[in-house]
Amino acid sequence: MKQDIRANWSHAILVCRKCSRKQAKRGHGFGGKKTSLAKALKKETGAGKGRKARLGIVEVPCLGICPKQGVVLVDTRTPGQWRIVSPDADLSELARELAEMGD
Secondary structure (H helix, E strand, C coil): CCCCCCCCCCCCCEHHHHHHHHHHHHHCCCCCCCCHHHHHHHHHHHHHHHHHCCCCEEECCCCCCCCCCEEEEECCCCCCCEEEECCCHHHHHHHHHHHHHCC
């Protein structure tokens, strides 16, 4: 049985699933009325799918911050800095920052 599996990810973006669902329920989705932040970022970055993608965007359970008007996002390259992304944020600018930061 294999112990290690290689992925092409340069880094991962962790997105709070609970926050994203709350925003979608309120009609404040990202890139569409009910689109989650993770799905919108995957589309915007064009990262690819699964472990062969160049960037991993993963929805995780509640991160414990729970902002009223936003979604919590963690970039694994800077785990000490968490972001709160509001539904009216510029997704193309955010995707560009997350895809190229540190490369």
